[in-house]
Amino acid sequence: MSLFGKLWWSLALAFGALSVILGLGEYSTLRRALMSNIDRNLELRALWLAHQLQVGNLPEGMMEPPHHSLEELGTVFVEILDLKGKLVRRSTNLEQPIPGDPQPGTYFLTVHTPAGNPLRVHQLEAAGNVGVVRVAESLELAERSLANSVVKILALWALTSLLAALICYRVLRRICQPLEALSLKAHWIAESGEVRERVPVDDSVREVHQVSSTINGLLDRVEKLLSAQERLLQDTSHELRNPLTVLKIDLELLARPELDRETRAEVGQEVQGELSRLIELVEGLMQISWAETSPQIALESLPLEPFLNQLVSRYQSLLGDRNLELRVGPEVVWADRRRLEQILRNLLDNALRYAGSQAQIKVWAGGASDWIPKAYLQPPEDIFVVVEDNGPGIESKYWEKLFERYFRLEPDRNRQAGGVGLGLPLARVLARAMGGELTVYSSSGHGCAFIVRLRPATSDS
Numbered sequence: 201m202s203l204f205g206k207l208w209w210s211l212a213l214a215f216g217a218l219s220v221i222l223g224l225g226e227y228s229t230l231r232r233a234l235m236s237n238i239d240r241n242l243e244l245r246a247l248w249l250a251h252q253l254q255v256g257n258l259p260e261g262m263m264e265p266p267h268h269s270l271e272e273l274g275t276v277f278v279e280i281l282d283l284k285g286k287l288v289r290r291s292t293n294l295e296q297p298i299p300g301d302p303q304p305g306t307y308f309l310t311v312h313t314p315a316g317n318p319l320r321v322h323q324l325e326a327a328g329n330v331g332v333v334r335v336a337e338s339l340e341l342a343e344r345s346l347a348n349s350v351v352k353i354l355a356l357w358a359l360t361s362l363l364a365a366l367i368c369y370r371v372l373r374r375i376c377q378p379l380e381a382l383s384l385k386a387h388w389i390a391e392s393g394e395v396r397e398r399v400p401v402d403d404s405v406r407e408v409h410q411v412s413s414t415i416n417g418l419l420d421r422v423e424k425l426l427s428a429q430e431r432l433l434q435d436t437s438h439e440l441r442n443p444l445t446v447l448k449i450d451l452e453l454l455a456r457p458e459l460d461r462e463t464r465a466e467v468g469q470e471v472q473g474e475l476s477r478l479i480e481l482v483e484g485l486m487q488i489s490w491a492e493t494s495p496q497i498a499l500e501s502l503p504l505e506p507f508l509n510q511l512v513s514r515y516q517s518l519l520g521d522r523n524l525e526l527r528v529g530p531e532v533v534w535a536d537r538r539r540l541e542q543i544l545r546n547l548l549d550n551a552l553r554y555a556g557s558q559a560q561i562k563v564w565a566g567g568a569s570d571w572i573p574k575a576y577l578q579p580p581e582d583i584f585v586v587v588e589d590n591g592p593g594i595e596s597k598y599w600e601k602l603f604e605r606y607f608r609l610e611p612d613r614n615r616q617a618g619g620v621g622l623g624l625p626l627a628r629v630l631a632r633a634m635g636g637e638l639t640v641y642s643s644s645g646h647g648c649a650f651i652v653r654l655r656p657a658t659s660d661s
Contacts, residue, residue, distance in 0.1 A: 211368040212361065215364035216357070223353040223354070223356070223357050227350060234345065238320050238337055239320070239322065241337065242276075242337055245263075245264075245265070245276060246322050246324040246334075248265045249263060249280065249333045250324055250326035250333050253280070253333070258288070258289060259289075260292075261291070262278075263291045264276075275293060275337070275338045276291075276336070277293060277335070277336045277338075278336075279297065280332070280333055280334075281334065282331045283331060285302055298311070298319065299313055299319065300321060302323060302332060302334065304325070305323070306325055308320070308323075310339070311336075317338060317339075318338070318343065319337065319339065320336065320337050320339050321336045322335050322336075374404065378400070378408045379408055382399050382408065382411065382412055382415070385397070385399040389419070395423045398419060399416060440481070443474040443475075444478075447475070454467055454468070497536045497633050498538075499534055499535060499634065500534075500537065501532055501533075502533050502534070502540070503531075503532050504528050504532065504566075505528045507541075508526060508528045508544075508563060508565065509528075511544060512563060515548060519552075522552065522558065522560070523559070523560050524548075524562075525563070526562075526563050526564070527562070527563070527564035527567075528563075528564060531565050531566045531583050532657040533585075533654040533655065534634075534654065534656065534658075535655075536630075539633070540634070543630055543631060544563075544587065546623040546627045548561070548563070549623070550624070550650075551587055551589040554592075559589055561588065561589050562587075562588040563588075564588075565583060565584065565585045565586070569586065572649055572651070577651070582636075583656050584654070585651075585652040585654065588646075588648070588649045589648055593643065593644055593648050594642040594648050599641075603624050603625050603628045604625065605621060606621035607621055624638075631653070634655075635654075635655050637653045638650065639651050639653070
């Protein structure tokens with residue numbers, strides 16, 4: 201059964217059961233009220249008769265009190281017995297004795313006439329050994345009133361149940377129709393694989409709107425992941441195709457017996473270069489996969505001054521005419537030494553590669569910059585390690601693309617100018633694994649700055 205059917209039947213049955221309970225309560229209350237009123241009237245009539253007997257007055261006829269004001273529902277019958285149970289007098293409307301053998305005492309009971317008509321009887325022993333008064337009232341009118349009330353209660357129950365069922369149907373259809381449309385659309389998307397489609401968003405029910413928005417958000421993420429996977433496969437196949445093609449051609453050349461030694465040596469060097477490139481590509485992919493899934497990060501309290509001095513000193517022999525300036529204070533960060541060195545080496549290699557022979561490179565930590573906006577050095581409680589160069593700079597539309605796998609600024613994807621395009625993506629993943637971030641800022645006339653944000657080492661790091 202559908203959710204709509206279960207909810208509708210449950211609510212309809214609940215309203216029906218509630219109506220039955222209320223109806224039974226109303227019937228019980230009405231019955232108790234009628235019987236209480238009859239018993240009270242019988243008791244008052246019996247007390248009046250007992251008083252009359254005590255004063256020596258034996259009523260006749262209908263044996264009604266003068267100025268009778270009792271609200272009797274039916275016909276009242278009276279009989280008076282002596283202490284031995286012998287009939288003394290009965291009301292003129294009573295042709296035969298009241299059913300039921302008189303027992304000593306004062307009490308109420310319900311009896312039936314030989315014709316099956318119910319009577320409510322009250323027996324009262326008059327004080328002073330005068331006799332016994334028995335007063336009875338027909339319950340036919342009371343039972344007729346109760347029967348009519350049952351009919352009304354049943355009619356009201358049926359009407360209430362019908363109205364409740366209709367109201368529940370309308371309300372549940374309003375709720376379940378968007379859910380049903382949502383379910384059908386989600387099922388179709390799952391079956392067809394069309395993750396670019398979106399489920400309908402209904403604003404009439406807040407919970408349905410939240411579910412629809414959540415599913416669409418998940419579909420957005422799935423679409424992005426699939427697009428990234430597709431781009432990764434395309435880029436990886438492109439990156440692998442070229443070196444593999446070169447290797448195939450070179451190996452075919454090496455297989456020719458007429459190839460001279462000098463040409464054979466050149467081809468062998470090219471094979472080694474392409475193999476090195478393939479190894480670099482595979483290692484880069486493995487490192488990114490490792491960093492994204494289960495990075496082994498050993499965070500420690502790391503003083504930046506000795507760390508950066510040692511790192512920069514290793515690049516002195518590679519500088520040539522280029523200048524590398526270091527500015528660092530006593531900052532201490534919470535980072536993994538090996539991974540932070542891997543990040544900064546990548547940034548320094550890129551700066552040396554792209555800034556040209558007259559490169560002016562700066563590495564600084566802490567403090568402020570005279571050209572990088574403060575918005576890029578936030579939050580202020582973190583520590584920033586910045587690698588600047590005076591190269592041509594990078595247009596802002598490429599800033600985020602720099603951290604995509606295999607992306608290069610060169611339209612022809614020239615391999616001689618750079619690596620395989622995995623260094624910066626890996627550096628960002630490592631920075632995030634340490635709880636930091638890697639961003640870029642570039643400005644015409646200043647070059648490019650890569651900003652590594654790190655957490656400061658504190659007692660609760």
